[in-house]
Amino acid sequence: MKQLRILSMAACAVGFGLLASCSDDPDPVVVPPNESGFVEVDGGGATYPNSVFVSLRSGKQTAVARGNWDLAFSTGSDFKVLINGTTGAMASATSKTDINAVGAAEIAAAEASGELIMSFTNLQGILHVDDAANPLSKPVVAAVSATDATNVVYLLSRGASGVEAKPWKKIRVIRKGEGYTLQHANADATTFSSLDITKDKDDSFVYVSFESGIVDVEPAKTEWDIQWTAGTASTPYPDAVNGTLAYFYQDLVYHNIYGGVSTVQVMEADIAYEDFMAEDAAGLTFDSSNRLAIGSSWRLGGGPTSQPAVKEDRYYIVKDSDANVYKVRFLSLTKDGERGKPSFEYELVDAGK
Known part of the structure; x- marks a missing residue:
């Protein structure tokens, strides 16, 4: 359901400042979505103990220990x-x-x-x-x-x-x-x-x-958009069953496919993050069924001669359950050199319902 903030009036002014009772059913006021935000994910640190659910509409994040369920x-x-x-x-x-x-x-x-x-x-x-x-x-x-x-x-x-x-x-x-x-x-x-x-x-x-x-683990179904976590992933592997190997991966980003959220990746070479506008979303094909559409694609995994890092050549367009459209850009994989504390920025490009 939509996030609503109910403004209840205890009394109404009438005449010369006299007070009369208001209706018991005041009209709800819909809180508009955040126009922009910066999020430092509370992943818990280098051992990535938390899964973190983020609402772009409110900027709220909910951190839950992965082992709690x-x-x-x-x-x-x-x-x-x-x-x-x-x-x-x-x-x-x-x-x-x-x-x-x-x-x-x-x-x-x-x-x-x-x-x-x-x-x-x-x-x-x-x-x-x-x-x-x-x-x-x-x-x-x-x-x-x-x-x-x-x-x-x-x-x-x-x-x-x-x-x-x-x-x-x-x-x-x-x-x-x-x-x-x-x-x-x-x-x-x-x-x-x-x-x-x-x-x-x-x-x-x-x-x-x-x-x-x-x-309690994840928020209500329409009250979060993306989740940062570690978790089971899969990769093509010729000798595995059906050519697919299951393995465990850090820094996955899911989007809330069961709560009506969809997303699509955009390359900076096609249109710069700063230039992306509402009309640019019309021609995109949003993914609403693969929660790994962002997945690990936002970062480099690192290796013997390199450190994991954010990919700076791409960003993501996220449409929430109220059809608000945001552009999301990951900024860092660490904080002060510590894993498990990534950050991203986002901006509303089209208000929905």
Whole structure:
């Protein structure tokens, strides 16, 4: 929903300064979007502990520790569950539907195959992560069926990429009315816990931590535009499954595809950042389905003889859920030489609704 600021009048002046009561339903006043801004991302430092959600409309950023959640439950009409790609989490389906029947044999098989270890030698890894570009289009956990008997148990590695390693879990998700029931336990346990999850239509997902239950992570679905984070990505690799390798990457920038945000890259050689105007957006093709349209393309990865740096030959046009159009230019990858504190500037080029 739109961000609104309600101005409530306690009384109205009439006549000679006398006061009379106002309507109980004052007209809402829409706060206009920021015309420009500069953001130093609160990524937390060199170990990149945070994911950071930024609203261009308000300039607000919300930093959340990447390890604070384990599963994200879709609030849409589908029944889908995502694992925490920002920690490098991986999951593997078992053939069993009784969570207590999963244990030593399944753990040993997964450990022997290495399928739940994120590495450049795990050529099967892409089969055990959510799709990096559009997770709901191909989640590793199958869509939750209305037929309980078809919902199998999964082994879950919670990831250890820049976060504290935690014990493997086993999970099973079934439907409960229009929501979910999560069954979960340590992978070698003989009992399990259950948690009911109710969909909240104001959010894209309901987030769950095995330790803390339902937790706050991303803002409401239309209250953020881009997210800076570390997370699971993919790259072409001939020997990997389907020619694609899963790996973990720092300094990814997602845009909010499930909240109505779209984006497109523009090269300085085509039109300079300073010269980009509202009419220039009309001829662009915005991407609303690949959250990695910005991804890692805004920075150089560095190597043996160079340091990571911002690419200065490009910028991005971002259209928010209210059709406000911004131009966004990344300025730095570090602050005082420390990673995890990038910065960018942005400017409103066309006000939407």
